[in-house]
Amino acid sequence: MLYIVITYLWASILLYLLLGGADFGAGIIELFTSQKNKQVTRKTLYSAIGPIWEANHMWLIIAIVILFVGFPVIYSTMSVNMHIPLTVMLIGIIARGTAFTFRHYDAVVDDMQHLYNTIFAISSFTTPLFLGIIAGSAVSGRINPQAGSFADAYIFSWLHWFAITVGLFTVSICGFLASVYLIGETNVEHERLRFAHKAQFFNIAAVACGALVFAAAWFEHIPLFDWVFGNWIGRIAILSATLSLVWMWTLLYQGKIGLLRPLAGFQVTMILLTTTFKHFPNIIILKDGGYLSLTEHAGHEKTIEALGWALLLGSILILPALFYLIYSFQKKPLAYGSESH
Amino acid sequence: MNDFIAARSQMALSLGFHIIFSCIGMVMPFFMAVAHYYYLKTGQTVYKNVTKAWSKGVAIFFATGAVSGTVLSFELGLLWPEFMKHAGPIFGMPFSLEGTAFFIEAIALGFFLYGWDRFNPWFHWFTGVVVGVSGLASGILVVAANAWMNSPAGFEYINGQYLNIDPIAAMFNKAWFSQALHMTIAAFAATGFAVAGVHALMILRGSNVPFHSKSFTIAAVFGCVAALVQPLSGDISAKDVAIRQPAKLAAMEAHFHTEKSAPLIVGGIPNEAEKKVDFAIELPGFLSFLAHGDFKSEVTGLDRIPKENHPPVAITHYAFQVMVGMGMAMMAISVLYFAAFWKKREWLRAPWLMKLFAIATPLGFIAVEAGWTVTEVGRQPWIIYGVMRTADAVTPMPGIAYSFYLFTAIYVSLAAFVVFMLYRQIKMVGKLYDLQ
Numbered sequence: 001m002l003y004i005v006i007t008y009l010w011a012s013i014l015l016y017l018l019l020g021g022a023d024f025g026a027g028i029i030e031l032f033t034s035q036k037n038k039q040v041t042r043k044t045l046y047s048a049i050g051p052i053w054e055a056n057h058m059w060l061i062i063a064i065v066i067l068f069v070g071f072p073v074i075y076s077t078m079s080v081n082m083h084i085p086l087t088v089m090l091i092g093i094i095a096r097g098t099a100f101t102f103r104h105y106d107a108v109v110d111d112m113q114h115l116y117n118t119i120f121a122i123s124s125f126t127t128p129l130f131l132g133i134i135a136g137s138a139v140s141g142r143i144n145p146q147a148g149s150f151a152d153a154y155i156f157s158w159l160h161w162f163a164i165t166v167g168l169f170t171v172s173i174c175g176f177l178a179s180v181y182l183i184g185e186t187n188v189e190h191e192r193l194r195f196a197h198k199a200q201f202f203n204i205a206a207v208a209c210g211a212l213v214f215a216a217a218w219f220e221h222i223p224l225f226d227w228v229f230g231n232w233i234g235r236i237a238i239l240s241a242t243l244s245l246v247w248m249w250t251l252l253y254q255g256k257i258g259l260l261r262p263l264a265g266f267q268v269t270m271i272l273l274t275t276t277f278k279h280f281p282n283i284i285i286l287k288d289g290g291y292l293s294l295t296e297h298a299g300h301e302k303t304i305e306a307l308g309w310a311l312l313l314g315s316i317l318i319l320p321a322l323f324y325l326i327y328s329f330q331k332k333p334l335a336y337g338s339e340s341h
Numbered sequence: 342m343n344d345f346i347a348a349r350s351q352m353a354l355s356l357g358f359h360i361i362f363s364c365i366g367m368v369m370p371f372f373m374a375v376a377h378y379y380y381l382k383t384g385q386t387v388y389k390n391v392t393k394a395w396s397k398g399v400a401i402f403f404a405t406g407a408v409s410g411t412v413l414s415f416e417l418g419l420l421w422p423e424f425m426k427h428a429g430p431i432f433g434m435p436f437s438l439e440g441t442a443f444f445i446e447a448i449a450l451g452f453f454l455y456g457w458d459r460f461n462p463w464f465h466w467f468t469g470v471v472v473g474v475s476g477l478a479s480g481i482l483v484v485a486a487n488a489w490m491n492s493p494a495g496f497e498y499i500n501g502q503y504l505n506i507d508p509i510a511a512m513f514n515k516a517w518f519s520q521a522l523h524m525t526i527a528a529f530a531a532t533g534f535a536v537a538g539v540h541a542l543m544i545l546r547g548s549n550v551p552f553h554s555k556s557f558t559i560a561a562v563f564g565c566v567a568a569l570v571q572p573l574s575g576d577i578s579a580k581d582v583a584i585r586q587p588a589k590l591a592a593m594e595a596h597f598h599t600e601k602s603a604p605l606i607v608g609g610i611p612n613e614a615e616k617k618v619d620f621a622i623e624l625p626g627f628l629s630f631l632a633h634g635d636f637k638s639e640v641t642g643l644d645r646i647p648k649e650n651h652p653p654v655a656i657t658h659y660a661f662q663v664m665v666g667m668g669m670a671m672m673a674i675s676v677l678y679f680a681a682f683w684k685k686r687e688w689l690r691a692p693w694l695m696k697l698f699a700i701a702t703p704l705g706f707i708a709v710e711a712g713w714t715v716t717e718v719g720r721q722p723w724i725i726y727g728v729m730r731t732a733d734a735v736t737p738m739p740g741i742a743y744s745f746y747l748f749t750a751i752y753v754s755l756a757a758f759v760v761f762m763l764y765r766q767i768k769m770v771g772k773l774y775d776l777q
């Protein structure tokens with residue numbers, strides 16, 4: 001049962017990265033879009049994610065609940081030492097979620113829209129940035145439960161180049177996912193081209209940030225290179241991700257868009273796989289070289305048992321409904337500004 | 342402000358904020374389902390307009406409820422890591438089931454909000470009902486988790502170790518039923534009165550009367566039925582608290598001395614130094630009756646409880662008085678309303694009745710906040726009653742006061758935004774749904 005629970009945890013993190021990430025990315029694109037094109041981006045964005053917006057963010061909650069029920073030591077260690085970045089991330093979540101809804105449901109359309117849009121775009125950037133920082137810090141070996149000073153315990157646990165570059169990498173991945181996703185959401189040729197350019201931009205950004213992550217890791221003596229390339233799974237995953245990227249761009253230039261999304265999803269999945277595989281089952285590396293591990297620091301057997309059943313039963317109820325929701329709105333997208341919402 | 346007080350205040354603020362949105366999120370789907378049902382049955386557009394207008398308001402509340410809930414699931418760890426480390430695996434069962442309920446709610450909400458003219462009308466209606474049912478389920482589950490803090494079960498606490506954990510037994514602890522029942526009814530009463538009050542105000546102003554009358558009736562009927570049964574369920578809760586948490590009951594009643602035929606104290610100022618209540622009205626024997634169903638029985642007072650385990654008496658007592666006071670007021674209004682329904686139809690649209698409802702708009706939510714204050718402050722100094730002290734659970738991080746100020750600023754501005762949004766929605770009713 002423990003492995004079922006761990007699979008769910010990994011899957012919810014992956015799905016949050018893919019679906020929530022595309023959602024964040026849409027806001028990031030707004031940030032990087034010229035004034036005149038913003039309206040179109042927003043329109044496509046709304047019709048693409050409106051109905052599934054709430055559901056996309058549920059993956060984060062599922063992951064958190066799995067952590068605090070099944071792996072309480074990991075959850076409480078992160079909560080203590082990552083207090084500050086978690087708080088910043090939460091503020092991002094509050095700002096983004098409400099701004100997204102307010103701009104759509106405000107009955108009067110006036111200058112307030114400008115405020116909502118600004119808040120939405122900025123928080124779309126900071127939230128994944130801090131998510132990435134938290135994830136990077138977890139494996140950076142900077143978390144020190146015995147730290148004596150405030151700065152060591154609560155600031156330098158996350159404020160270092162490795163974590164920051166991981167954060168930027170996460171942001172560019174989100175932008176990339178969203179642009180690829182949006183290519184398929186519009187039928188207008190020049191808009192499609194615009195999203196393709198965005199995808200290109202974020203792809204380059206992701207590669208550049210990825211290089212920075214490696215540089216920072218080297219600089220801070222984190223054996224990232226070994227984690228990623230030191231085993232077969234990692235090498236195969238990176239190779240196949242690279243090949244699929246080449247394939248994706250070829251398809252895009254040929255104007256075939258059917259496979260773009262699965263390919264982009266595949267690449268991100270491979271990235272998450274390589275970065276977590278070598279560590280498994282450890283998910284937090286402490287300063288003294290100790291680990292917090294999913295197998296050793298799991299909750300009591302009966303708890304894991306109950307949690308596993310709750311997740312399995314939940315999936316039976318959730319997945320078909322979720323697919324039907326996505327399917328219905330794919331088949332017949334929303335018309336923007338239609339009064340029928 | 343010291344860090345411990347700051348952490349408690351931040352928790353109280355976040356929960357007190359979230360509960361308003363979750364009550365509305367749990368209850369409004371049922372109001373909408375009724376309006377929607379009438380529309381599908383009668384074809385009158387006014388019901389469709391009511392459903393749609395409400396659903397826009399609800400979308401705003403939902404989003405705010407969802408983000409504030411997400412914040413809470415992190416805050417439990419951010420503020421009380423020591424508590425979560427031990428409690429997580431024990432009281433986690435309702436949370437893991439709640440995840441499913443939230444998910445279904447979010448999916449159904451997608452169908453409902455965006456599904457007009459797109460699906461079979463009855464399927465669309467049904468998705469609205471699913472939103473309500475899964476909202477209620479998640480509310481009941483999370484209250485079961487809170488009930489566990491009041492009435493720990495499903496483990497053995499031996500030499501500081503939590504052994505023999507049974508998450509199912511923890512979920513069905515002794516307090517879950519009375520708390521879940523009382524909370525569910527409270528949500529209906531509070532939301533019903535709040536919504537009815539707003540529409541009553543609009544009727545008084547004479548704007549879009551047909552629209553607001555239909556809305557008013559649906560909300561008022563729900564709210565008044567709930568307000569009538571609420572004291573009964575409160576009585577169940579009180580009897581339950583008397584057995585499980587005598588210290589809480591004693592604090593609620595400012596009952597300093599153990600005695601037989603204990604009087605019920607109404608109003609008054611608890612004087613903790615002299616262990617008496619000044620300026621109170623005493624109803625002899627009624628506390629014994631409230632607590633144990635017998636006018637003669639003995640009620641444990643604070644004198645039987647070690648000093649270090651006393652909850653703050655004054656806050657708990659005032660909060661209890663406020664809750665019961667609001668409950669009585671709402672009950673009285675409900676009696677009047679139903680009397681009008683059956684005997685004096687002409688009262689139903691009388692301006693004085695509308696004024697009464699307009700004034701009563703916030704009563705239910707005041708009672709909800711007060712009730713939670715009774716439950717939570719009355720549990721102090723324990724975070725897990727009798728097992729772990731709140732002071733031992735708090736995060737070691739210094740500077741929580743700043744976090745509290747920050748969150749206060751955020752919640753205050755968020756509340757202001759929501760009110761502003763709602764004001765704009767209501768102002769636009771005439772334009773969006775131009776009626777006759």
Ligand code: HDD
Pocket residue numbers: 491516519520521523524526527528530531571572574575576578579580582664665666667668669671705706708709710711712713714715716
């Ligand atoms: C509309 C709201 C409302 C109204 C009118 C009342 N209550 Fe209440 N009360 C709540 C809303 C509430 C609540 C916010 O929902 C609480 C907090 C925790 C809970 O389970 O319900 C609560 C808690 C609560 C508790 C503590 C339960 C516990 O700690 O386990 C008691 C003893 C009562 N109530 C008793 C009453 C009585 C005797 C009422 C008579 C009029 C009453 N309540 C009206």
Ligand code: HEM
Pocket residue numbers: 349350352353356357358359360417421424483484486487710713714717718720721723724731
């Ligand atoms: C939404 C309705 C609720 C409200 C308004 C509420 C209110 C409060 C208040 C006023 C406090 C501060 C008490 C004090 O320190 O004196 C508090 C503390 C707390 N509550 Fe609640 N509560 C609610 C529901 C819950 C639920 C459902 C849970 C958990 C599952 C919960 C968990 C806690 C915890 C962990 C604390 C901090 C520890 C403590 O002070 O004992 N609360 N809450």
Ligand code: HEM
Pocket residue numbers: 054058061359360362363364365366367402403404405406407408409410411412413414417443444446447476477479480481483484487524
């Ligand atoms: C008595 C107290 C509580 C009640 C009755 C309650 C009920 C609800 C309901 C009905 C919702 C659905 C969304 C909405 O209607 O706006 C919701 C949202 C949420 N609540 Fe609470 N809640 C309570 C306390 C808590 C606590 C203590 C936590 C965290 C540990 C929490 C976590 C959440 C989360 C994560 C969501 C968002 C789910 C979504 O996206 O739909 N709630 N709550």
